[in-house]
Amino acid sequence: MDLQNENISIHNFEQCTKCTVCTVSCPVTPINPRYPGPKQAGPDGERYRLKNPEFFDEAFKYCLNCKRCEVACPSDVRIGDIILSARLKHTKKRPSLRDTMLAETDAMGSLATICAPVVNLTLSMSPVKYVMDRTFGIDNHRRFPKYTSTKFVTWFKRHAASAQKQYTRQVSYFHGCYVNYNYPALGRALVGLYNAVGIGVNLLERERCCGVAKIANRLVKEATRDAEINLTSIRKALADGSEAVIATSSTCCFTMRDEYPHILGLENGDIRSSITLAVAHLSRLIERGDIKLVFREDYRRRIAYHTPCHMERMGFTPYSISLLEAIPGVELVVLDSNCCGIAGTYGFKKENYPTSQAIGEPLFRQIADVAPDFVATDCETCKWQIEMSTGHEVKNPVEILFEALDVEATRRANNLNN
Amino acid sequence: MRFDTIIIGAGLAGMTAAIRLAESGAKVAVVSAGRSALLFNTGSFGLLGFDTAHNKVNDRAKALTELPEDHPYSKIGAGGIPSLADEARALLERCGLAFRCSSNWNNHDRISPLGIFRPAWLTLDGLICESTLADMPYRRAAVVGLAGFLDFYPRFIAASLRKAGYECDVFTVDTPDLQALRASETEMRAVNIERTLHGYGLIRFAEELKKLNIPSDATLILPSVIDKDELEIFNQFLRRPFLFAPTLGVSLPGISIHNAMVSRLKELGGRIFNGHRVNGADYEDNRLTGVTTDKLDDDRLVADNYIFAAGSFFSHGLMAEPDSIVEPVLGLDVDAPQERSAWFTPDLFGAQPVMKSGVATDGDFKAKRDGKAITNLYAVGSVLSGADSVREDSGAGVAMLTALRVADSIIKHN
Ligand SMILES: Cc1cc2nc3c(=O)[nH]c(=O)nc-3n(C[C@H](O)[C@H](O)[C@H](O)COP(=O)(O)OP(=O)(O)OC[C@H]3O[C@@H](n4cnc5c(N)ncnc54)[C@H](O)[C@@H]3O)c2cc1C
Ligand code: SF4
Ligand code: SF4
Numbered sequence: 001m002d003l004q005n006e007n008i009s010i011h012n013f014e015q016c017t018k019c020t021v022c023t024v025s026c027p028v029t030p031i032n033p034r035y036p037g038p039k040q041a042g043p044d045g046e047r048y049r050l051k052n053p054e055f056f057d058e059a060f061k062y063c064l065n066c067k068r069c070e071v072a073c074p075s076d077v078r079i080g081d082i083i084l085s086a087r088l089k090h091t092k093k094r095p096s097l098r099d100t101m102l103a104e105t106d107a108m109g110s111l112a113t114i115c116a117p118v119v120n121l122t123l124s125m126s127p128v129k130y131v132m133d134r135t136f137g138i139d140n141h142r143r144f145p146k147y148t149s150t151k152f153v154t155w156f157k158r159h160a161a162s163a164q165k166q167y168t169r170q171v172s173y174f175h176g177c178y179v180n181y182n183y184p185a186l187g188r189a190l191v192g193l194y195n196a197v198g199i200g201v202n203l204l205e206r207e208r209c210c211g212v213a214k215i216a217n218r219l220v221k222e223a224t225r226d227a228e229i230n231l232t233s234i235r236k237a238l239a240d241g242s243e244a245v246i247a248t249s250s251t252c253c254f255t256m257r258d259e260y261p262h263i264l265g266l267e268n269g270d271i272r273s274s275i276t277l278a279v280a281h282l283s284r285l286i287e288r289g290d291i292k293l294v295f296r297e298d299y300r301r302r303i304a305y306h307t308p309c310h311m312e313r314m315g316f317t318p319y320s321i322s323l324l325e326a327i328p329g330v331e332l333v334v335l336d337s338n339c340c341g342i343a344g345t346y347g348f349k350k351e352n353y354p355t356s357q358a359i360g361e362p363l364f365r366q367i368a369d370v371a372p373d374f375v376a377t378d379c380e381t382c383k384w385q386i387e388m389s390t391g392h393e394v395k396n397p398v399e400i401l402f403e404a405l406d407v408e409a410t411r412r413a414n415n416l417n418n
Numbered sequence: 419m420r421f422d423t424i425i426i427g428a429g430l431a432g433m434t435a436a437i438r439l440a441e442s443g444a445k446v447a448v449v450s451a452g453r454s455a456l457l458f459n460t461g462s463f464g465l466l467g468f469d470t471a472h473n474k475v476n477d478r479a480k481a482l483t484e485l486p487e488d489h490p491y492s493k494i495g496a497g498g499i500p501s502l503a504d505e506a507r508a509l510l511e512r513c514g515l516a517f518r519c520s521s522n523w524n525n526h527d528r529i530s531p532l533g534i535f536r537p538a539w540l541t542l543d544g545l546i547c548e549s550t551l552a553d554m555p556y557r558r559a560a561v562v563g564l565a566g567f568l569d570f571y572p573r574f575i576a577a578s579l580r581k582a583g584y585e586c587d588v589f590t591v592d593t594p595d596l597q598a599l600r601a602s603e604t605e606m607r608a609v610n611i612e613r614t615l616h617g618y619g620l621i622r623f624a625e626e627l628k629k630l631n632i633p634s635d636a637t638l639i640l641p642s643v644i645d646k647d648e649l650e651i652f653n654q655f656l657r658r659p660f661l662f663a664p665t666l667g668v669s670l671p672g673i674s675i676h677n678a679m680v681s682r683l684k685e686l687g688g689r690i691f692n693g694h695r696v697n698g699a700d701y702e703d704n705r706l707t708g709v710t711t712d713k714l715d716d717d718r719l720v721a722d723n724y725i726f727a728a729g730s731f732f733s734h735g736l737m738a739e740p741d742s743i744v745e746p747v748l749g750l751d752v753d754a755p756q757e758r759s760a761w762f763t764p765d766l767f768g769a770q771p772v773m774k775s776g777v778a779t780d781g782d783f784k785a786k787r788d789g790k791a792i793t794n795l796y797a798v799g800s801v802l803s804g805a806d807s808v809r810e811d812s813g814a815g816v817a818m819l820t821a822l823r824v825a826d827s828i829i830k831h832n
Contacts, residue, residue, distance in 0.1 A: 017732075019458075019668075019732075020607060020667055020668055021452070021453045021457060021668060023604075023605060023607055023609075023610070023668075024457070024607060024609040024610070024668045024673075025453070029602070029605050029610055030599075030609075030610045030613035030614060031613075033598050033599050033600075033601040033602050033605070034601060034602070035602065036602050036604065036605070037602060037604065037605045039604070040602070040604050040605070044604075070693075071452070071692060071693035072452060072453045073452050073453075074451070074452035074453055074454070074732065074733055074734065075452070075734070076451070076452070076695070273715040273716060276715065280715075283419075284716075284717060287419065287420075287717070312692065312693065313693065314713060315691060315692070315693050315694045315711070315713030315714070316713070317692070318419070318447075318689055318691055321689070322419070322689075334684065337692070
């Protein structure tokens, strides 16, 4: 028995009972028959690969790493982790220039923001898209997220940083690449929201991309380097008095909590529970009676909530839903939890574009049926995909909370003067 | 986070209790660590198919009174069963599900995935059973298998139908969509097939069926691989009567029951913590004061009442250690044979004592811990001790009826 207990295999793969529940929850299998499916690619295949790596199949690249198989598995097998680890270990080809480009979110973002108007225009011109399609294999139907000309960090330093010191309570904000380069409005909303309840927001001493795109594109060394920088900064921030390190992107948060230890092998047990999503952190503070949110009476919206895959995997969906439901004028429709199909950089690749759109189809149809004022979701790539595929505007719950907030009344309710 | 009642487990038992309580206006949360045994449900529910001597039950009222006193049905009381069974059926109908049953409140015959007639309490409408067979225009059927689909046994089903006095032929159908799916043969599963038989895929399927020269008076018997929302289109193209037979493994009828119950609960404002495994509990004076999950960091889920519906071995509600059977999460008492050697009998097809093991409860299904009943914690469904649901064919009945009994008593006490 001790032998059994002490020989727990990596990612729990020996717990598999072969029930096939994972197979039926994979968004890829029914659409791309070349993909062998979670059970086959995961625990089944792993048994063979342990003996002989020849059993590795290049078709594993079709896995979205959505982890929906893991949420469905009754036996806690980390199927997605098994497949991703196998890809990282056994894929022979080097990542292509295209994959490297898509993965370098920091470098690409820095370059692009400097010349945002030109980049936005260039990326939207069809000859450019044609060349990207032909030369790099980035699908020409893809609309690129717009780059902003003022990065979030620049705005923060100029307009917000100095005001944060007045608050005794502090959190550190992991803004992620998307907020910094494409969606600074979300970062500003976050700062506004926390300040309204009397909590200061600071940035990490050094923040690098969480690494999700590098991991997906097999740039493990680069991802590990970024992850180590982030972990060091997070530990320092917590030691310096931050209550938590909060993110607004479910994928960044998930990557730092779970992919760091499971995929990159970086221990984070000491700080894992302090890395969280703003919605989870706010819910906790409200529940404890530490803070209060007061909403505007004239705010009336019909909102459809989409559960991102990594949000589902983290189990944090109830936080976003209960916060949005707490806004009196909001009529919330929770959409069926389905993958939108983009899965980070996956849907940008030419070979994946049709699969990506087909996977998202049930979600897009449901959004059209619900006809909301806008869609709410916690993931930035879901936002691109849904905006591109449905024409509906998509907002992060934090942005919605701030939009609906009666800032003055909230400040009073939290005993803040002026 | 605070709720009126927290239900641990989103199987048939947990969902039934949650829906009933939410219908009464309570704020409920269901916590579930993964998909449940419902996904394998064949579309037929058993209440009591076989009696203690393992004979097919013909007189259900009598068979119920003969059950041992530690059986969950005996705790409800044989007299209370019929009204709870009606209540269960009405609840499923409010979820938008339509069932067939026998008119005299007794079992009817349905066909299992292996083609055997088995007794059942309720069978989803559209599936082959005594009552839908009686609706066939002629006593003639054609069972159609799908090329390369191994979870369906047309020949077995045909053999049973012939024995029951029906004329029956067997056919095989193939379409380009199925061919493409077969590229990954292990993925030829009912659910993946269903997703290819949509829209044009379904029309192509209907066209291929028409080419098979099936006698015009035969009712088609197909594996359940077609989404119920697509049936209208299918009907338009096929234009002849058909019935579905269940498949092995994760099944479409099972998924449709699960989805219907989840939608109903959401509609009623119930909250579902999907993918959360309850991993700890706090007690104070024989009361449960809160539970933790593997996903909520420092947060606790707190309620006035708790219902434990974590299923049996398959769902890890119970676990077998080398020398004991345990309930691994809440530290509850378990009724089970002491010695491992007493778990089994040498006769493979005989009753295995281990199958009756489960959480110990008092007469009101309050779960016991260190010999004492926890006043606000109930256990329901297949995690309970006393029933051998596979042998008795009582799984769905025990799940729903114990859940309703507990939900009703929680409602009454408020
Ligand atoms: C493969 C299979 C096929 C069956 N087919 C039929 C059939 O066709 N007809 C029939 O009448 N009966 C069938 N049964 C019998 C079946 O057991 C019952 O019908 C019924 O579905 C049991 O429901 P339940 O809710 O008690 O348990 P389950 O359906 O097992 O549900 C238990 C739930 O609890 C969750 N859970 C467990 N531990 C935790 C935890 N720590 N934290 C959070 N959640 C947890 C699980 O993830 C799961 O969702 C079948 C059983 C099995 C195993
Ligand atoms: S769901 Fe889990 S236990 Fe079932 S086959 Fe997949 S990995 Fe194995
Ligand atoms: S992670 Fe997603 S895409 Fe990959 S096998 Fe699992 S369910 Fe399928």
